[in-house]
Amino acid sequence: MTTLPPAPWTQRADLAELVVALDPAGEGTCRYVGGVVRDTLLGIVAKDIDMATTRLPEQTLERLAAGGIKAVPTGLAHGTVTAVLAGGPVEITTLRRDVETDGRHATVAFSTDWQEDAARRDFTINALSADPRSLVVYDYFGGLDDLAARRVRFIGDAETRIREDYLRILRYFRFQARFGSLPADAQAEAAVQALGAGLKGLSRERIAAELLNLLGLPDPAPTLARMAELGVLAQVLPEAEPAPLAALVAAEARAGAAPDALRRLAAILPADPQAVDQVGARLRLSAAQRKRLATAAARTGAETSAEARALAYRIGMDEARDRLLLAGESLAPLAGWQPPRFPLKGGEVVARGVSAGPAIARTLRTVEDGWIACQFNDAQIPALLDAALAG
Missing domain, CATH: 1.10.3090.10 (cca-adding enzyme, domain 2)
Incomplete structure (x- = not known):
């Protein structure tokens, strides 16, 4: 007999109250299911706690109300009710069986058979369930053996x-x-x-x-x-070419950078902003995600850590990190640094005799380029402005 090992979530008082509300007589009408069981057996901190019950969703709502627990009918048609607890929400779903599937959606009917419900899940390691009081694990399809062997099996x-x-x-x-x-x-x-x-x-x-x-x-x-x-x-x-991904993962590890899915997507796509934007549109990514992908795709492959701060100033910190990591470069120059504000204003250029119009913008750009080149040294602004005006 396998039981769940001790884990902080198994000691939660609000979960114990939920179990009493759902199954006051201890008749085995509810269990923990899915990822929380799998992850706890592996010693991984469980993010979400899901439960299943033999009771109909309307009955679940009644029992939660009787127990003084706030309930939200998040998916009654599919048998799901969410209990709002102090330690976080818990989804409670009535046992189900598939009546019809079309490769995208399933028509389901409610059930009272635990094995029948487990059979409609995808992998054996996701079909495990556990008694909320004894923490005994139920395994109908060899999921425990597969979990021990690190085997993903339908x-x-x-x-x-x-x-x-x-x-x-x-x-x-x-x-x-x-x-x-x-x-x-x-x-x-x-x-x-x-x-x-x-x-x-x-x-x-x-x-x-x-x-x-x-x-x-x-x-x-x-x-x-x-x-x-x-x-x-x-x-x-x-469009994807998976080979560059390993190098990026290694670069992230060297830099102590957290895994980033969008940066990794950029790594396997062509360094072509237009092509990458088309991929982003096809995948229905947000405008911000598409912009970041396109910025990463504009990389030259010659980015170096020596120009890290200049790059971050021009395109943004996150985007600069993307470009540098994609080039296998260090992020050290950006540690603890924030892009400064360009101190020169258009009015100061006008005060030096430059007429309003395009000339002001050109002068500001010239001075800004020089300021960036001298590592954002504000003390150099007067000399840079003099040189720009003389030119």
Whole structure:
């Protein structure tokens, strides 16, 4: 018998109150499910806590109200109610079974069978559940063994699981990058390779979200390379070349920079602002994300840490970090530094006899360029202005 190891969340008083509200008689009508069980078994701090119950969503709302717990009907049609607790919200979903799937959406019916509900999940390591009082873990599909072996395996037939929702192809690679080891499950790899074309029927937003989640993991480079080998990457990002990603991950590690999904996306896309902006539009990225990608794509490959501050002043701190890391350069010159304000104003140029108009802007640009070149030394402004006016 496997039980969840001690973890801070298992000691939360508000969760104990929630369990009493949902299952006062201890009849086993609710369990912790999914990622919180998996991550706790791995010793990873769980971010979200989800529960499942055999009771209908309306009954869940009634029990929470009776227990004095605020409830939000976040997805009644799908059986989900959110309990608002002091330690954070908890989603509570009625057990379900799939009635019909089309590769993107599923029609579900409520159920009272725990194994039936677990069977509709994607991977064995995500189908684990735990009793909220005893913390005993329930495993219907060998998830505990797969977790111990760091094996990402679909529940049942891999192709069947994927045809239920083609996004599971990308989820497979994300989970492989986060939890998996090599060699990967042969049936899983054969299935994602055979059915990769199904990704084209998904919304661009879903694909973008899953890709960015993958790229934001500590080291997705080997997994992305495998996606390319299996022909999956070309289905969602035909412009991508995964080879540069490993060098960027190494550069981030040397610089102590946190993983950044957007920077990593820039690394695998062409250094072509127009082409990259088209990719951003296709993936429905925000205007800010597209602008940052295009700025990274304007890199020359010759950026150096010697010009780090000048670069940050001209294009922004985050954008400069992107360019430097993509070039494999150090971020040390930017540590603790903030771009200063250019101290010279147009009025001062006018006071020196320059007529209003384009000449003022040209003079300011000339002085600013010199100020940047002398490491933002304000004391040099008068001499720089004299030289600009003389010129």
